[in-house]
Amino acid sequence: MPRRSILSAAERESLLALPDTKDELIRHYTFSESDLSIIRQRRGPANRLGFAVQLCYLRFPGVILGADEPPFPPLLRLVANQLKVGIESWDEYGQREQTRREHLVELQTVFGFQPFTIGHYRQAVQLLTELAMQTDKGIVLARALIEHLRRQSVIVPALNAVERASAEAITRANRRLFGRIGQALIEAKQAGRDPFAAIEAVMSWDAFAESVTEAQRLAQPEDFDFLHRIGESYATLRRYAPEFLDVLKLRAAPAAKDVLDAIEVLRSMNSDNARKVPTDAPTEFIKPRWQKLVMTDTGIDRRYYELCALSELKNALRSGDIWVQGSRQFKDFEDYLVPPAKFASLKQASELPLAVATDCDQYLHDRLTLLETQLATVNRMALANELPDAIITESGLKITPLDAAVPDTAQALIDQTAMILPHVKITELLLEVDEWTGFTRHFAHLKSGDLAKDKNLLLTTILADAINLGLTKMAESCPGTTYAKLAWLQAWHIRDETYGAALAELVNAQFRHPFAEHWGDGTTSSSDGQNFRTGSKAESTGHINPKYGSSPGRTFYTHISDQYAPFHTKVVNVGVRDSTYVLDGLLYHESDLRIEEHYTDTAGFTDHVFALMHLLGFRFAPRIRDLGDTKLYIPKGDATYEALKPMIGGTLNIKHVRAHWDEILRMATSIKQGTATASLMLRKLGSYPRQNGLAVALRELGRIERTLFILDWLQSVELRRRVHAGLNKGEARNALARAVFFNRLGEIRDRSFEQQRYRASGLNLVTAAIVLWNTVYLERAANALRGHGQAVDDGLLQYLSPLGWEHINLTGDYLWRSSAKIGAGKFRPLRPLQPA
Incomplete structure (x- = not known):
């Protein structure tokens, strides 16, 4: 019986293809010090080179290099360069077949490689059968098997064995599926149930029809701009x-x-x-x-x-x-949410992780009563012209701009402290901050979990992201460093999760520092998007937003605490509204901050965001441009608020909220528990047709909260000042980020989204380090002024900012000099005080 073929010739060739890019070669075939120590134990350059090449092939793609098969030339050159031997040594290797066999046995013993046995085959079929229940694509199964074998350090067998295991898994999955369908039909007939419903209980009707008729599958089309030529x-x-x-x-x-x-x-x-x-x-x-x-x-x-x-x-x-x-x-939208049974159980036990009353009647009674009270209060104040720095007329709302918030005495203190901060290179700053916090320990090896042995090399890689220099140019600017070393370290130690953990370390250090309390208690924050143009090869990955001009770009959307710590950042398309990502930073940061109130500009709010913010326990306070054009919504249509008439946009549709109350709570619970991200759910809601019940109900809930917020805004100058100050901190942080991200004309030139994320994360990490370093030395500067007999009012310290960079050298060669000369627990000397 002929073997069942499930792979095309091209697919078979791709399964064990060697990497063909420089970065991938470095990632897979750069040796560690322990590797080199073992390799150097071989006698003669030919044996060392041959042993090392065999090791490379066993690691990736996971096979034994054939006796008559020449190694891939780029791989051979990379290995020879690391061993400092000539590639011509390969011709001398393995003239004795016994040498190759001995090396293979030793490689298996020392590095733990295992030959593929019948036991592995059976395990592979069992593993693939579960996957084959979802897809019968041979290439998908074969790739999954090979990846599994590599992870287990099992030598990949001949492709015929891989294909045979995949084919057997497909056969078993089909039999299992047909058995389930048959059993479902039997039970349906015995119970008098609908046989078609019984089939669909096992698998979708489309999938069933496809398995019977082998029809072509359907697919999502690529995004395209329609109706314009x-x-x-x-x-x-x-x-x-x-x-x-x-x-x-x-x-x-x-x-x-x-x-x-x-x-x-x-x-x-x-x-x-x-x-x-x-x-x-x-x-x-x-x-x-x-x-x-x-x-x-x-x-x-x-x-x-x-x-x-x-x-x-x-x-x-x-x-x-x-x-x-x-x-x-x-x-399916349902699949994003917590299961109905689990939600019902949580609600019945009063364990929903939400910040509001979960009984619809109680919730609406409380919020609408408050809304009516606030409407009446603001209406009365407007009639009496008692709104602070605000007036409502028939032509609309007018609010007096806030006065400058920095007194002259504070400006003098700002100037004095800035003049005595130590001059420091960015490399020295990062080393010093790491001495305080140990943030580099979070960049563990992807597989082994080991820390990077060369901390300076790790910081060089991080700095290359932060200043937008790239690994090639950074290697040229950092004596003793090579591109290969940086690329290997980036591949194995730099990831989203390591950046996130390191950032949390710095943010927590800032949060715990006593001097940071002068700027806030860590319970308020703001967020803003910063546009960076995409250039060169990355230009096609950017999007155009007229707000930022006609050039394509990406947005780094960053959250910053009231203590100036940037605790979350995300790369987003410039065409997506900022409001989509506001909740992500509040919910998914890893720091110890407990944010209660959050500020954004106009682009950061929608009614859906207002609703979810309230449900999840955050007070939302956006600075809304053209506030007079933003309408208020009232509970009852027959109520009259004469002074507010120019701002009233209509009556709330409470019926929608009641009809979809459980859906609202279930979605908010899903976001809180991490079943689905807030940004994903907001994108889904924003894409719904206007008549969609859940989207409309959440909008009505948001209108309640938005109206309450606007009424608070009209009554409170302090709220306006608080929001204004919070957003100013974010804008100042953006200026620092722009200064740090100065190379390549400040453009993003990385094509892959992964590399763009690393740019944003590296930039945010380094700005957080600068904020912490400045905080420490601003405290020392203030104490130094006091030590020289100058009175420093504690009330003025809130006007200092840890976002300055004039004293930090961001350019030049990047040399890593140990901060040991400063001494443990000691600091750099401040610059001398200038005579008044």
Whole structure:
């Protein structure tokens, strides 16, 4: 019986392909000191080179290099350079077959490699069967198996064995699936239930139909800009759309069934090579904007029908009305939420992790009573012209701008302390901060968990991200460092989670420092987006937002505490509203901060954000531009608030809130517990049709909170000052970040999103280190002034800022001189006081 083939020739070749980029070669084939120690025990350069090359192949791609097979030339050169031997030594290696065998045995003994046995085969089939229940793509299973073997240090066998194990797993999965379906049908007949429902209880009807008919799979289309000369792009779209429509399995809610039916028509047309759209093709999904393009005098236009269907599919995927089986981002909206049974149990036990009353009647009674009271109070104050620095007339609202908040005496103190702060190089600053906090210990090796042996090399890699220099230029600017060393360290020690843990260490140190209390108690924060242009190879990855000009770019969205510590940052597209990511920073930072009140500018708020902020226990206070155009909403339509009439936009729809109260609580609980991120849920809600019940209900809840906030804003100058001061701290932090991120014209030139994230994380970490260092030395500067007989009013210390950088040298060669000469527990001397 011939062997079942599930891999194409190209797929077989790709499975054990060697890395072909410099970075990947360095990542996989750079030796540690312990590796080199073992390799150097071989006698002669040829044996050392051969032993090392065999080790490389065993590690990746995980195979034994054949006796007559020459090594990959770039790999050979990299290994030879590390061993300081000539590549011609390879020709002398292994002239005795016994030498190769002895080396292989020794490699297995010393490094723990295991040969692939029948036991491994059985384990592999069992492992792959679970995966094969989700997909029957041979290449997916084969790759999963090879990755598993590499992790277990098992030598990858011949590809025939890999393919055979994958094929057997598919067969077992099919049998298991058919067995479940058969059993479900038997039980349905015995119980008199619907047999079709029984099948769908085991697997989706689409998946069942595919397994029977081997129909092509459906897929999500790529993003594209429609209705703007879109017909001219049809040929380009056709290059890949049919293939995308042959990959993923889609399911739809009833609201999007007509869209999915249209996609099925397109799939059938692609399969049959048909050009004309059937006359009975679904058209209910075609919106008025598309009608004149799709429906013509001669019938349905194929180009625009397909473009319209794919556009609607994109919208449905975003909103969750259509989902992709097996996807994490585009799955059923229900799958993002905590299970209904768990939610019901938590609610019944009064254990929902929310900051509000979970009984709808009680919640609405409390909030609406407060709202009516506040409306009456502000209406009375407006009629009597008693609103502080604000007036409401028939033409709208006018608020007097705030006065300058920094007194002259404070400015003198700012200047004096700045003049005596020590001059310091950025390298010295980072070493000193690490001496205080040990933040570098969080950059552990991905596999072993070991700390980086060369701390200076680690800090060099971090600094390369922070100042936007890149590893190549940093290696040239840092004597004794090579690109290969930096790239290897970045590959194994630099990750999102290591950056996050190190940042939390610095933020916590700032939070605990007594001097930081002059700026706040760590319970308030602000967030803002900072745009960086994308240039060179990264230009195509950026997006254009007219707010930032006509050049493409990325936004680093950063949260900063009232103590100036930047505790969270995220790389986002400039076209996405800032409000989408406000809650992420408050919920998912790793520091000890307990934020209670948060400030943003206008781009940081929506009604959905107002609602979720309140539900999750945060007081939200955005600085809203054109506040007079932002409407108030009242509980009852028959209530009259004569003075507020120009600002009232309508009556709250409380029925929607009542109808969807449990859905609101369940979604907020899911966000709080981390089942789904806040930004993902806000994007989903923002993509919903306007009539979607949950989106409308949450909007109404947000309108209550927004109205209450505006009423507070009108009554409280202190609130306005607090928000203004908080946002000013964020803007000052952005100025520091811009100064640090100065190389490459301040442009992001990394194409991969991973590298762009590392740029943002490195920048945020270094700015946090600067903030902490400045805080420590500002305290010493204030004490020095007092020591010289100058009176320093504690009330003025709040006006000092740890965001200055004039005394920090950010440029030049990056030399790492030990801070040991300062002495443990000691500090750099301040600059001498200048005579008055």
